[in-house]
Amino acid sequence: MKKYIALLSAFVIGCSTTQTQIPEEKKAKIEEIGEKNAMVLLKTLKGELIKAMSEGGAENALTVCNKKAMELTQQVEKETGVQMKRTTFKYRNPANAPDKYEKEALEYFEKSIKEGKFPKNYIQVVNENGVLTYRYYKPLKVEPICLTCHGEVIDEKLAAKIKSLYPSDKATGYKDGDFRGVVRVSIPADKIQ
Numbered sequence: 569m570k571k572y573i574a575l576l577s578a579f580v581i582g583c584s585t586t587q588t589q590i591p592e593e594k595k596a597k598i599e600e601i602g603e604k605n606a607m608v609l610l611k612t613l614k615g616e617l618i619k620a621m622s623e624g625g626a627e628n629a630l631t632v633c634n635k636k637a638m639e640l641t642q643q644v645e646k647e648t649g650v651q652m653k654r655t656t657f658k659y660r661n662p663a664n665a666p667d668k669y670e671k672e673a674l675e676y677f678e679k680s681i682k683e684g685k686f687p688k689n690y691i692q693v694v695n696e697n698g699v700l701t702y703r704y705y706k707p708l709k710v711e712p713i714c715l716t717c718h719g720e721v722i723d724e725k726l727a728a729k730i731k732s733l734y735p736s737d738k739a740t741g742y743k744d745g746d747f748r749g750v751v752r753v754s755i756p757a758d759k760i761q
Protein backbone atom coordinates (compact mmCIF):
# COMPACT_ATOMS: atom_id res chain seq x y z
CA MET A 569 0.00 0.00 0.00
CA LYS A 570 2.82 2.40 0.90
CA LYS A 571 4.23 1.92 -2.58
CA TYR A 572 0.99 2.99 -4.20
CA ILE A 573 0.78 6.06 -2.00
CA ALA A 574 4.31 7.03 -3.01
CA LEU A 575 3.36 6.57 -6.67
CA LEU A 576 0.21 8.56 -6.30
CA SER A 577 1.80 11.47 -4.44
CA ALA A 578 4.59 11.69 -7.01
CA PHE A 579 1.96 11.89 -9.71
CA VAL A 580 0.04 14.62 -7.92
CA ILE A 581 3.05 16.81 -7.22
CA GLY A 582 4.34 16.18 -10.72
CA CYS A 583 7.78 14.77 -10.10
CA SER A 584 9.07 11.40 -11.19
CA THR A 585 9.16 8.26 -9.10
CA THR A 586 12.07 5.93 -9.57
CA GLN A 587 12.14 2.21 -10.03
CA THR A 588 12.64 1.39 -6.35
CA GLN A 589 9.01 2.31 -5.65
CA ILE A 590 7.45 0.30 -8.49
CA PRO A 591 5.98 -3.07 -7.43
CA GLU A 592 8.02 -6.04 -8.72
CA GLU A 593 5.24 -7.62 -10.78
CA LYS A 594 4.64 -4.36 -12.65
CA LYS A 595 8.36 -3.89 -13.15
CA ALA A 596 8.62 -7.25 -14.93
CA LYS A 597 5.85 -6.30 -17.34
CA ILE A 598 7.34 -2.84 -17.99
CA GLU A 599 10.72 -4.46 -18.68
CA GLU A 600 9.19 -6.93 -21.10
CA ILE A 601 7.29 -4.29 -23.12
CA GLY A 602 10.08 -1.72 -22.89
CA GLU A 603 12.85 -4.05 -23.98
CA LYS A 604 10.84 -5.53 -26.83
CA ASN A 605 9.94 -2.15 -28.31
CA ALA A 606 13.38 -0.59 -27.80
CA MET A 607 14.84 -3.53 -29.73
CA VAL A 608 12.40 -3.01 -32.62
CA LEU A 609 13.55 0.60 -32.93
CA LEU A 610 17.26 -0.23 -32.60
CA LYS A 611 17.09 -3.05 -35.13
CA THR A 612 15.21 -0.86 -37.61
CA LEU A 613 17.70 2.00 -37.32
CA LYS A 614 20.75 -0.27 -37.43
CA GLY A 615 19.37 -2.16 -40.42
CA GLU A 616 18.96 1.09 -42.37
CA LEU A 617 22.42 2.25 -41.28
CA ILE A 618 24.16 -0.92 -42.45
CA LYS A 619 22.24 -0.90 -45.73
CA ALA A 620 23.11 2.75 -46.41
CA MET A 621 26.79 2.20 -45.51
CA SER A 622 27.12 -0.79 -47.82
CA GLU A 623 25.27 0.92 -50.68
CA GLY A 624 27.01 4.30 -50.64
CA GLY A 625 29.52 4.57 -47.79
CA ALA A 626 29.51 6.81 -44.72
CA GLU A 627 28.43 9.99 -46.50
CA ASN A 628 25.38 8.29 -47.91
CA ALA A 629 24.63 6.80 -44.48
CA LEU A 630 24.94 10.25 -42.91
CA THR A 631 22.28 11.58 -45.26
CA VAL A 632 20.08 8.61 -44.41
CA CYS A 633 20.51 9.18 -40.63
CA ASN A 634 19.83 12.89 -41.13
CA LYS A 635 16.72 12.41 -43.25
CA LYS A 636 15.31 9.18 -41.87
CA ALA A 637 16.14 8.69 -38.17
CA MET A 638 13.13 10.70 -36.97
CA GLU A 639 10.83 9.36 -39.68
CA LEU A 640 11.76 5.74 -38.86
CA THR A 641 11.20 6.40 -35.16
CA GLN A 642 7.72 7.70 -35.91
CA GLN A 643 7.03 4.69 -38.12
CA VAL A 644 8.09 2.28 -35.37
CA GLU A 645 5.96 4.23 -32.87
CA LYS A 646 2.94 3.70 -35.12
CA GLU A 647 3.68 -0.02 -35.50
CA THR A 648 4.26 -0.65 -31.79
CA GLY A 649 1.77 1.84 -30.31
CA VAL A 650 4.30 3.29 -27.82
CA GLN A 651 6.20 6.59 -27.92
CA MET A 652 9.98 6.35 -28.19
CA LYS A 653 12.96 8.67 -28.26
CA ARG A 654 16.72 8.38 -28.39
CA THR A 655 18.34 10.87 -26.06
CA THR A 656 21.75 11.72 -24.64
CA PHE A 657 23.66 14.61 -23.02
CA LYS A 658 25.97 14.77 -26.06
CA TYR A 659 23.40 15.04 -28.83
CA ARG A 660 23.89 15.67 -32.52
CA ASN A 661 20.34 16.76 -33.29
CA PRO A 662 19.03 19.28 -30.70
CA ALA A 663 15.59 17.66 -31.11
CA ASN A 664 17.06 14.71 -29.18
CA ALA A 665 18.07 16.80 -26.15
CA PRO A 666 16.90 15.28 -22.84
CA ASP A 667 14.00 16.62 -20.78
CA LYS A 668 14.31 16.75 -16.97
CA TYR A 669 13.23 13.14 -16.43
CA GLU A 670 15.51 11.88 -19.19
CA LYS A 671 18.37 13.82 -17.58
CA GLU A 672 17.71 11.98 -14.34
CA ALA A 673 17.89 8.62 -16.20
CA LEU A 674 21.10 9.61 -18.03
CA GLU A 675 22.65 10.69 -14.73
CA TYR A 676 21.71 7.35 -13.18
CA PHE A 677 23.56 5.46 -15.94
CA GLU A 678 26.59 7.77 -15.83
CA LYS A 679 26.87 7.46 -12.06
CA SER A 680 26.50 3.66 -12.16
CA ILE A 681 29.13 3.36 -14.91
CA LYS A 682 31.55 5.46 -12.83
CA GLU A 683 30.99 2.97 -10.02
CA GLY A 684 31.89 0.13 -12.38
CA LYS A 685 28.33 -1.10 -13.03
CA PHE A 686 26.42 -1.14 -16.32
CA PRO A 687 22.71 -1.41 -15.43
CA LYS A 688 20.54 -2.98 -18.09
CA ASN A 689 17.68 -0.52 -17.68
CA TYR A 690 16.05 2.25 -15.65
CA ILE A 691 12.36 2.79 -15.01
CA GLN A 692 10.43 5.91 -13.94
CA VAL A 693 6.82 6.88 -13.39
CA VAL A 694 6.04 10.30 -14.79
CA ASN A 695 3.11 12.46 -15.72
CA GLU A 696 3.38 12.73 -19.51
CA ASN A 697 0.90 15.39 -20.71
CA GLY A 698 -1.56 14.42 -17.99
CA VAL A 699 -1.17 10.66 -18.54
CA LEU A 700 0.45 8.49 -15.85
CA THR A 701 3.24 6.82 -17.79
CA TYR A 702 6.05 4.34 -17.15
CA ARG A 703 9.26 5.29 -18.86
CA TYR A 704 11.61 2.44 -19.70
CA TYR A 705 15.19 3.42 -20.53
CA LYS A 706 17.57 1.10 -22.36
CA PRO A 707 21.23 2.19 -22.37
CA LEU A 708 23.18 2.30 -25.65
CA LYS A 709 26.81 1.40 -26.05
CA VAL A 710 29.11 2.61 -28.80
CA GLU A 711 30.12 -0.15 -31.19
CA PRO A 712 32.90 -0.10 -33.83
CA ILE A 713 30.40 0.76 -36.62
CA CYS A 714 29.34 3.92 -34.74
CA LEU A 715 32.86 5.36 -34.64
CA THR A 716 32.80 6.44 -38.30
CA CYS A 717 30.37 9.22 -37.36
CA HIS A 718 30.70 9.50 -33.55
CA GLY A 719 34.37 8.57 -32.95
CA GLU A 720 37.49 10.47 -31.95
CA VAL A 721 38.81 10.74 -35.51
CA ILE A 722 36.31 11.44 -38.27
CA ASP A 723 37.12 11.63 -41.99
CA GLU A 724 37.62 15.28 -42.94
CA LYS A 725 34.99 15.40 -45.67
CA LEU A 726 32.47 13.58 -43.50
CA ALA A 727 33.22 15.86 -40.52
CA ALA A 728 32.57 18.91 -42.73
CA LYS A 729 29.25 17.47 -43.81
CA ILE A 730 28.26 16.72 -40.19
CA LYS A 731 29.20 20.30 -39.21
CA SER A 732 27.07 21.76 -42.02
CA LEU A 733 24.02 19.68 -41.04
CA TYR A 734 24.53 19.99 -37.25
CA PRO A 735 26.49 23.19 -36.45
CA SER A 736 26.37 22.54 -32.70
CA ASP A 737 27.06 18.77 -32.85
CA LYS A 738 28.19 17.34 -29.51
CA ALA A 739 28.13 13.65 -30.53
CA THR A 740 31.79 12.95 -31.33
CA GLY A 741 34.85 11.81 -29.38
CA TYR A 742 33.42 8.41 -28.43
CA LYS A 743 35.37 5.15 -28.07
CA ASP A 744 34.19 1.57 -28.53
CA GLY A 745 32.16 0.50 -25.46
CA ASP A 746 31.35 4.05 -24.26
CA PHE A 747 27.87 4.85 -22.94
CA ARG A 748 26.21 6.78 -25.78
CA GLY A 749 22.74 7.51 -24.38
CA VAL A 750 19.39 5.78 -24.03
CA VAL A 751 16.28 4.71 -25.86
CA ARG A 752 13.24 5.87 -23.93
CA VAL A 753 10.04 3.88 -24.27
CA SER A 754 6.89 5.48 -22.81
CA ILE A 755 4.24 3.00 -21.70
CA PRO A 756 0.90 4.40 -20.51
CA ALA A 757 0.23 3.03 -17.00
CA ASP A 758 -3.13 1.58 -18.05
CA LYS A 759 -1.28 -0.89 -20.34
CA ILE A 760 0.38 -2.39 -17.24
CA GLN A 761 -2.04 -4.34 -15.13
Ligand code: HEC
Binds near residue numbers: 617629634656748
Ligand atom coordinates in the same frame (compact mmCIF):
# COMPACT_ATOMS: atom_id res chain seq x y z
C1 HEC B 1 26.78 7.38 -40.96
C2 HEC B 1 26.94 8.15 -39.76
C3 HEC B 1 26.42 7.57 -38.44
C4 HEC B 1 26.73 6.36 -37.89
C5 HEC B 1 27.64 5.28 -38.46
C6 HEC B 1 26.04 6.31 -36.63
N1 HEC B 1 25.35 7.48 -36.41
FE1 HEC B 1 24.34 7.98 -34.74
N2 HEC B 1 23.71 9.68 -35.63
C7 HEC B 1 24.08 10.11 -36.89
C8 HEC B 1 23.30 11.29 -37.24
C9 HEC B 1 23.38 12.06 -38.54
C10 HEC B 1 22.44 11.54 -36.16
C11 HEC B 1 21.38 12.62 -36.04
C12 HEC B 1 20.05 12.05 -36.52
C13 HEC B 1 18.92 13.05 -36.54
O1 HEC B 1 19.09 14.17 -37.07
O2 HEC B 1 17.84 12.69 -36.04
C14 HEC B 1 22.72 10.51 -35.16
C15 HEC B 1 22.07 10.41 -33.95
C16 HEC B 1 22.29 9.44 -33.02
C17 HEC B 1 21.61 9.35 -31.74
C18 HEC B 1 20.48 10.26 -31.24
C19 HEC B 1 21.00 11.33 -30.32
C20 HEC B 1 21.74 12.43 -31.03
O3 HEC B 1 22.96 12.48 -30.83
O4 HEC B 1 21.11 13.23 -31.75
C21 HEC B 1 22.10 8.26 -31.10
C22 HEC B 1 21.71 7.75 -29.72
C23 HEC B 1 23.07 7.66 -31.99
N3 HEC B 1 23.18 8.40 -33.14
C24 HEC B 1 23.75 6.51 -31.70
C25 HEC B 1 24.51 5.81 -32.64
C26 HEC B 1 25.03 4.48 -32.40
C27 HEC B 1 24.89 3.69 -31.10
C28 HEC B 1 25.65 4.11 -33.56
C29 HEC B 1 26.29 2.77 -33.86
C30 HEC B 1 25.43 1.60 -33.77
C31 HEC B 1 25.54 5.22 -34.50
N4 HEC B 1 24.82 6.22 -33.91
C32 HEC B 1 26.07 5.23 -35.77
C33 HEC B 1 25.04 9.53 -37.69
C34 HEC B 1 25.56 8.27 -37.51
